[in-house]
Amino acid sequence: MFAARDLKVEEVRAMAVACVVPPLESVLEEVARRYLSVDPLFVAPGIKTGMPVLVDHPLEVGADRIVNGVAAFTRFQRAVIVVDFGTATTFDAVSDKGEYLGGAIAPGLKISAQALFEATAKLPRIDLKRPERAIGRSTVSSMQSGILFGYVGLVRGILDRMREEMGSAPSVIATGGLTPLLERDLAGWVDEVDPDLTLKGLRILHERNR
Incomplete structure (x- = not known):
C-alpha cells in the first residue's frame, strides 16, 4: 500500500482506526506502535466526535457508522442520510x-x-x-436481475421511509466498495457518491482529538 502511494513509513505521523472486528484491535495497535511508531486513535466511547448519539444503546453503534455520520454532516452541514454498501449495507440518519x-x-x-x-x-x-434487462433469459441473468434490481428497490424503499420519518429533505450520500454496481439505478435517490467518506471521517475525528 505504501509503495502504491509512493509513501514512506517514516512519513506517517498519526493513525486513526474504526474497527468493527474487536479481536483485530490489539493487532492494529501493535502494528501502529511497532512499525509506525504512533499511538493509534480508536473510534470508541470517550473520544470527541462532536455528534450526540440519540439511540437506545449508543455503545452498540458501529464505529464506522459514527465516522460516516461525522464526515457526511461535515460535508453538508444539514440533515443527511449515509448509505454504506459494504459487507452489510448500512443506512445512517x-x-x-x-x-x-x-x-x-x-x-x-x-x-x-x-x-x-x-x-x-x-x-x-x-x-x-x-443485467441489461429485468426479465432474465437465463438462470444467471434472472438471478442478477433479482439480486441487483431487487436491491435497488430495497435501497429506494428504505430511503423513502427514512426521509418521511425525518420530516425533512435530507441529503443522501453513498459510499462503500459496492456502490458502483447500484449508482446508475439510484440517480434521484442519492445526491453524492464519495468512496473516501469513511477515511475523511477518520481524519476529522483525529483532528478533533489531537
Missing part, C-alpha cells in the same frame, strides 16, 4: 443539528448472492453485475 438518529442495517449484495447460492440446490454462484 443525521439530523439538522448534527445528531446521530439511528438507521437501518441490511444484508449486503454479496451476502445476498451467497445466501441464494448456498440455500438452493440448483442455483449457481454468479458474478455480481448489472
Whole structure:
C-alpha cells in the first residue's frame, strides 16, 4: 500500500482506526506502535466526535457508522442520510443539528448472492453485475436481475421511509466498495457518491482529538 502511494513509513505521523472486528484491535495497535511508531486513535466511547448519539444503546453503534455520520454532516452541514454498501449495507440518519438518529442495517449484495447460492440446490454462484434487462433469459441473468434490481428497490424503499420519518429533505450520500454496481439505478435517490467518506471521517475525528 505504501509503495502504491509512493509513501514512506517514516512519513506517517498519526493513525486513526474504526474497527468493527474487536479481536483485530490489539493487532492494529501493535502494528501502529511497532512499525509506525504512533499511538493509534480508536473510534470508541470517550473520544470527541462532536455528534450526540440519540439511540437506545449508543455503545452498540458501529464505529464506522459514527465516522460516516461525522464526515457526511461535515460535508453538508444539514440533515443527511449515509448509505454504506459494504459487507452489510448500512443506512445512517443525521439530523439538522448534527445528531446521530439511528438507521437501518441490511444484508449486503454479496451476502445476498451467497445466501441464494448456498440455500438452493440448483442455483449457481454468479458474478455480481448489472443485467441489461429485468426479465432474465437465463438462470444467471434472472438471478442478477433479482439480486441487483431487487436491491435497488430495497435501497429506494428504505430511503423513502427514512426521509418521511425525518420530516425533512435530507441529503443522501453513498459510499462503500459496492456502490458502483447500484449508482446508475439510484440517480434521484442519492445526491453524492464519495468512496473516501469513511477515511475523511477518520481524519476529522483525529483532528478533533489531537
